[in-house]
Amino acid sequence: MPATTGIQLTVWEIGLWAVLLMCAVALTVNAVRKTVIHGTSDGGGVALQGPLGQRDRDLVNEPDATFWNIFAGLVVIVPAVVIPALASPAVGLLMLFLGVGAAVAAFAVGRKLEQKRQDRSGFTEAAARHDVLLARWQGYELDPAKGIDFPGMSDVNVPQTAALVRALQEAQRCRLSAGTDYARAVERLDVAMAEAEAAAGVSAQ
Secondary structure, eight states: OOOOOSOOOOHHHHHHHHHHHHHHHHHHHHHHHHHHHHHTSSSSOEEEEEEESSSGGGGSOOOOHHHHHHHHHHHHHHHHHHHHHHHHHHHHHHHHHHHHHHHHHHHHHHHHHHHHHHHHHHHHHHHHHHHHHHHHHHHHHHHHHHHHHHGGGGGGTSSSHHHHHHHHHHHHHHHHHSOOOHHHHHHHHHHHHHHHHHHSSSTTT
């Protein structure tokens, strides 16, 4: 004899819960997957340290972004499974299957889109060049000796350094977004890096 829970759901309400569940699962999987794939040891962004302003630190992601993405998703996913399950265990089981199916589908579609994005003309070469420039930039940020010798490389009041920070942000955005001219953004970053180094006196060493 089924237990009386006091919760009664119509077909339309079950349908709405199902749609909400699948959307929440798909968005959560996509957000977590993007964080994991594009994340780095410093949370997925360029480490902007030193005297840079807060606005220029926006590129740095929170190191616990994955946790918060999962938590936000579960806030919607758990009720979307539990509430229908309280009305009917069979409906709850259906919701569970729908959630798992949505997760698998979202992961598969995300993986396919990622492969397409990486297959863009010149992406691999641009990414390799981008990584070299990031390592070069981080050398000024993480090496105390370089920070003392070339303080201008961390001072956004210097126009060339401010332009470099903007180029770093633009290149990172293009790297993570389809339909952008990533190779061109990396080329501009290379030019901005050289100009910032010249202004800071690096080339004079």
